[in-house]
Amino acid sequence: xxxxxxxxxxQVPKDRMKRRRRQQRRGLVASYLFVLPYLCLLLMFxxxxxxxxxxxxxxxxxxxxxxxxxxxxxxxxxYRLEEAIYNIIGFVALWVSVTIIVVTGLSxxxxxxxxxxxxxxxxxxxxxxxxxxxxxxVLWLFLVDPLVSPFQAVFHMFGWEARxxxxxxxxxxxxxxxxxxxxHSGGWIIVMGGALSGLSREVMEASxxxxxxxxxxxxxxxxxxxxxxVALMGILTLAGGLQIFVxxxxxxxxxxxxxxxxxxxxxxxxxxxxxxxxxxxxxxLSTMLITVSVTIALILIFATKFYQVK
Amino acid sequence: xSKKRKGxxxxxxxxxYSMLGFGLIFYGVPLLWLFVAGTRSQVSLFSxxxxxxxxxxxxxxxxxxxxxxxxxxxxxxxKNSVIYSLGGVSLSLATAIPAGYALAVTEFPxxxxxxxxxLIAMITPSQAIVLPIFxxxxxxxxxxxYLGLILATGFFPxxxxxxxxxxSSSLPKGVMDSARVDGCNRFQLFxxxxxxLAKPVIALVAFFSFLANWSNYFLAFxxxxxxxxxxxxxxxxxxxxxxxxLENQAANDIPIxxxxxxxxxxxVVAPVLVVFLMAQRYVRTGMLAGAEKG
Numbered sequence: 001x002x003x004x005x006x007x008x009x010x011q012v013p014k015d016r017m018k019r020r021r022r023q024q025r026r027g028l029v030a031s032y033l034f035v036l037p038y039l040c041l042l043l044m045f046x047x048x049x050x051x052x053x054x055x056x057x058x059x060x061x062x063x064x065x066x067x068x069x070x071x072x073x074x075x076x077x078x079y080r081l082e083e084a085i086y087n088i089i090g091f092v093a094l095w096v097s098v099t100i101i102v103v104t105g106l107s108x109x110x111x112x113x114x115x116x117x118x119x120x121x122x123x124x125x126x127x128x129x130x131x132x133x134x135x136x137x138v139l140w141l142f143l144v145d146p147l148v149s150p151f152q153a154v155f156h157m158f159g160w161e162a163r164x165x166x167x168x169x170x171x172x173x174x175x176x177x178x179x180x181x182x183x184h185s186g187g188w189i190i191v192m193g194g195a196l197s198g199l200s201r202e203v204m205e206a207s208x209x210x211x212x213x214x215x216x217x218x219x220x221x222x223x224x225x226x227x228x229x230v231a232l233m234g235i236l237t238l239a240g241g242l243q244i245f246v247x248x249x250x251x252x253x254x255x256x257x258x259x260x261x262x263x264x265x266x267x268x269x270x271x272x273x274x275x276x277x278x279x280x281x282x283x284x285l286s287t288m289l290i291t292v293s294v295t296i297a298l299i300l301i302f303a304t305k306f307y308q309v310k
Numbered sequence: 311x312s313k314k315r316k317g318x319x320x321x322x323x324x325x326x327y328s329m330l331g332f333g334l335i336f337y338g339v340p341l342l343w344l345f346v347a348g349t350r351s352q353v354s355l356f357s358x359x360x361x362x363x364x365x366x367x368x369x370x371x372x373x374x375x376x377x378x379x380x381x382x383x384x385x386x387x388x389k390n391s392v393i394y395s396l397g398g399v400s401l402s403l404a405t406a407i408p409a410g411y412a413l414a415v416t417e418f419p420x421x422x423x424x425x426x427x428x429l430i431a432m433i434t435p436s437q438a439i440v441l442p443i444f445x446x447x448x449x450x451x452x453x454x455x456y457l458g459l460i461l462a463t464g465f466f467p468x469x470x471x472x473x474x475x476x477x478s479s480s481l482p483k484g485v486m487d488s489a490r491v492d493g494c495n496r497f498q499l500f501x502x503x504x505x506x507l508a509k510p511v512i513a514l515v516a517f518f519s520f521l522a523n524w525s526n527y528f529l530a531f532x533x534x535x536x537x538x539x540x541x542x543x544x545x546x547x548x549x550x551x552x553x554x555x556l557e558n559q560a561a562n563d564i565p566i567x568x569x570x571x572x573x574x575x576x577x578v579v580a581p582v583l584v585v586f587l588m589a590q591r592y593v594r595t596g597m598l599a600g601a602e603k604g
Binding site (some may be wrong): 026027028031032034036042044045046047048050052053105106109110113121123124125126127128129130132134138139142145147149150151152182186187194214215236239240242243244246248250252253254255262266274279282283286289290293294296297300307309 | 328333343347405417427433
């Protein structure tokens with residue numbers, strides 16, 4: 001059967017082959033037409049801005065002269081950059097470790113509850129994800145004000161009576177880590193819930209029969225099976241954390257004493273472009289941030305199997 | 311032996327429940343407080359117990375102060391938010407669905423490069439590229455326009471990825487093949503076969519694109535300089551900065567104080583909350599698709 005059909009293909013008449021080639025060409029054109037609108041946006045808001053900023057970072061943009069890596073040198077001579085780098089390293093270290101420990105812990109705990117209860121709790125954990133960007137900072141500026149906060153009893157225990165005490169007591173790094181954790185961890189708890197529910201029932205049953213209690217099951221059976229999701233969460237949280245901008249930028253809403261316009265690297269890049277009109281240094285800082293982010297993305301795509309391109 | 315084990319068991323159960331309960335307080339109380347506090351007066355916020363519920367009249371008065379302030383400014387911002395979101399969502403759908411389809415079911419030179427670039431753009435946090443996009447749009451004269459922000463937010467690589475994953479895994483090959491045999495060309499195939507099947511992924515992309523657009527702060531902040539063009543997240547901060555509503559001893563007559571700031575925050579947050587609760591299924595599917603291999 002197979003043989004005859006193969007023989008059939010060999011004897012395709014010439015005009016039929018031509019027709020097929022024409023069809024293929026038409027198919028190709030169609031594919032490009034489908035992709036074209038997206039391709040335009042991809043070039044305009046993905047590829048070209050990066051190349052443009054990269055090119056600009058080698059120019060004195062105020063007088064329009066090429067001057068090599070001077071912008072990078074000047075950026076590193078700015079004492080604020082070193083401080084900003086320490087700030088974001090501290091923030092990222094805290095946010096990533098708290099996310100890994102608490103999200104994994106809560107997810108494993110939720111996994112022993114009945115499905116319906118767990119789903120309800122996950123939804124509540126996830127709701128703060130609706131509060132994003134500026135609203136999250138507004139909400140937290142209320143939450144850290146002992147005069148109005150629902151957590152005022154906790155603050156009083158530490159002897160913090162005013163917002164300034166709480167902000168100083170926690171420190172900016174922890175405050176931003178708490179805000180970010182509050183908004184983003186719920187989504188990850190849902191992801192982990194998905195990963196856990198995908199684990200084989202037989203393995204769970206077998207470990208139970210072997211006498212593992214819930215604690216042992218969580219730590220020795222489930223955790224090793226979801227560690228890849230945990231790693232992905234850590235890496236994506238790290239990539240996002242390096243770009244922090246909104247939280248420090250908006251602290252000034254509570255008054256000038258809280259305003260920090262150069263706390264993170266992104267803020268510094270913004271400062272150079274908007275307060276000093278020096279797009280070259282701004283572009284240099286952006287290029288450095290993008291390089292780190294794209295490197296992380298490339299590692300995830302090519303060195304791991306999280307995203308597969310078939 | 312077995313009795314002792316059962317005992318320690320319930321202690322650890324108790325520990326688990328209390329930690330989960332602690333989680334409920336951490337995630338739930340701030341939201342609950344926000345909605346309750348929006349009904350209270352400035353004085354009540356400071357002097358009454360934290361979960362006191364205010365009055366309907368008070369909430370209405372606050373709402374009136376908020377909306378009428380500065381010539382109904384916040385309503386204009388809300389209108390802008392709707393325009394940006396509608397524009398951004400439509401553009402991302404119009405580009406993502408056909409592109410995802412072509413990337414999934416056809417083979418053409420450059421396909422792999424587009425996929426890899428899309429993944430890089432998707433994994434790279436959107437904040438990383440805000441300033442370069444600003445520099446580019448400034449050169450094009452598109453900063454501080456509706457069009458500039460809509461075009462920039464219409465680029466939604468996560469949508470392409472979702473659409474690509476959907477069409478790679480959910481299009482029945484048999485249906486496609488028989489339609490092709492029946493003489494459908496590529497466009498007919500897409501419009502009559504693929505698109506009607508794609509409703510779930512259209513909803514999914516629209517959902518995530520809406521979330522990204524509605525809460526867009528950093529890009530809007532950098533691109534938009536005139537208050538008339540602000541969206542709600544930007545307007546919220548402009549409102550608070552100009553009135554000093556969050557500084558406890560704001561000394562001015564501006565009717566924007568804490569209750570108004572709280573209601574303004576609710577206006578920013580509420581549409582997303584409603585969409586979240588209505589579309590939980592999509593949230594779950596999309597997050598799993600985004601975080602795990604397709």
